[in-house]
Amino acid sequence: MIAATWPSARPKSFLGVAAIAWLAAYSVLVPVSEAIVAALPVDRASHLGSALQFFFYDTPKVLLLLTGVVFVMGLVNSYFTPERTRAMLSGRTGGLGNVLAASLGVVTPFCSCSAVPLFIGFVQAGIPLGITFSFLIAAPMVNEVALALLLALFGWKIALLYLALGLAVAIVSGWVIGRLRMEAHLEDWVRDLARTQASVGAGSTTLAQRVQAAFAAVRDIVGRVWPYVIAGIAIGAAIHGYVPEDFMAGLMGREAWWSVPAAVAIGVPMYANAAGIIPIVEALLAKGAALGTVLAFMMSVIALSLPEMVILRKVLKPRLIAVFAGVVATGILVVGYVFNAVL
Amino acid sequence: MKDVKVLGTGCANCRATVQRIEEAARAKGVDIQLTKVEDMPSIVAYGVMATPGVVVDGKVVHAGGVPRKEAIESWLA
Numbered sequence: 001m002i003a004a005t006w007p008s009a010r011p012k013s014f015l016g017v018a019a020i021a022w023l024a025a026y027s028v029l030v031p032v033s034e035a036i037v038a039a040l041p042v043d044r045a046s047h048l049g050s051a052l053q054f055f056f057y058d059t060p061k062v063l064l065l066l067t068g069v070v071f072v073m074g075l076v077n078s079y080f081t082p083e084r085t086r087a088m089l090s091g092r093t094g095g096l097g098n099v100l101a102a103s104l105g106v107v108t109p110f111c112s113c114s115a116v117p118l119f120i121g122f123v124q125a126g127i128p129l130g131i132t133f134s135f136l137i138a139a140p141m142v143n144e145v146a147l148a149l150l151l152a153l154f155g156w157k158i159a160l161l162y163l164a165l166g167l168a169v170a171i172v173s174g175w176v177i178g179r180l181r182m183e184a185h186l187e188d189w190v191r192d193l194a195r196t197q198a199s200v201g202a203g204s205t206t207l208a209q210r211v212q213a214a215f216a217a218v219r220d221i222v223g224r225v226w227p228y229v230i231a232g233i234a235i236g237a238a239i240h241g242y243v244p245e246d247f248m249a250g251l252m253g254r255e256a257w258w259s260v261p262a263a264v265a266i267g268v269p270m271y272a273n274a275a276g277i278i279p280i281v282e283a284l285l286a287k288g289a290a291l292g293t294v295l296a297f298m299m300s301v302i303a304l305s306l307p308e309m310v311i312l313r314k315v316l317k318p319r320l321i322a323v324f325a326g327v328v329a330t331g332i333l334v335v336g337y338v339f340n341a342v343l
Numbered sequence: 344m345k346d347v348k349v350l351g352t353g354c355a356n357c358r359a360t361v362q363r364i365e366e367a368a369r370a371k372g373v374d375i376q377l378t379k380v381e382d383m384p385s386i387v388a389y390g391v392m393a394t395p396g397v398v399v400d401g402k403v404v405h406a407g408g409v410p411r412k413e414a415i416e417s418w419l420a
Contacts, residue, residue, distance in 0.1 A: 121392035
């Protein structure tokens with residue numbers, strides 16, 4: 001199989017060719033979608049024709065961006081193992097530690113099912129609680145799927161804004177939790193664990209292995225997420241003509257001050273991954289909901305969820321969980337209001 | 344006989360890991376004793392920070408994500 005061995009044998013030339021192929025594919029999206037619609041027995045000028053053109057343009061565009069971003073993040077992730085991140089964070093105190101932890105949360109591979117072992121690994125290495133929380137808040141909230149989909153559907157400004165605000169919530173929330181000195185509210189067995197030395201495991205990774213890891217990330221993430229993406233685009237196209245343009249404006253528009261807390265209150269118990277929530281976000285925005293309200297909703301769904309709190313309950317006493325949820329929810333609330341006020 | 348432990352709290356990746364190891368052992372005809380370690384204190388006692396983790400004869404050989412087939416075969420060799 002030449003296709004499978006070439007990236008491993010010559011990873012640099014492969015990356016170069018892949019980048020060119022990606023750009024080429026991206027640049028022909030419009031003509032290809034027009035050609036497909038032209039080949040179909042529908043009138044291009046009709047409502048159905050333009051909806052189909054939108055669908056045949058948007059679906060490959062979103063999947064292409066998703067694949068590209070996930071691949072690049074897979075490469076970046078391979079430089080940041082949890083062990084390495086822990087070593088970089090141990091011995092940090094103060095606000096700069098929170099900033100570093102939140103940033104590392106974005107680039108370190110993370111799965112919410114590993115939240116507890118990771119949390120304990122950090123605590124054992126003597127990393128302060130507040131800094132650990134900055135990492136734990138940023139890691140699920142600012143993830144490659146959320147960023148790729150925001151980029152594809154709403155443009156780079158909103159994706160960048162989400163990145164910056166997600167980091168800000170993680171940094172400030174972690175800092176506040178650190179100031180509250182909640183160490184006594186860890187479960188006893190966690191506090192009594194022996195301290196371990198934070199060290200970086202030996203072993204070098206070649207570029208070929210990183211490319212393989214990036215491929216694995218694409219297979220895993222894009223393979224899991226693509227049905228949601230297509231469903232989201234289809235829903236977006238379908239509701240376009242049938243729901244009045246300002247349907248949500250009165251309910252979730254900028255004038256409704258209570259819409260931000262309501263969005264957060266609805267979002268916290270909900271649990272969905274970034275891909276599952278994007279169709280809803282797209283539908284809300286298209287129908288006149290305010291951007292800050294919608295982003296607050298999205299953040300609370302992704303960053304705060306009941307299943308995650310059940311998992312964290314194994315290591316945190318109820319009061320610390322309540323503080324964690326309260327501080328993060330407040331941060332998201334502020335983000336929603338600021339956004340609605342500025343834009 | 345190799346002693347293989349899969350560390351994980353029962354997420355989808357953990358189950359996939361167990362299944363993949365069983366398949367690889369059967370295919371190679373290697374006799375293994377496979378145990379699932381699901382309680383958190385025991386998992387973290389191995390020092391892994393990402394699940395699923397795999398321990399072969401007391402040594403952590405893998406942490407985070409479903410291991411690749413080639414990797415599993417090398418542990419069983």
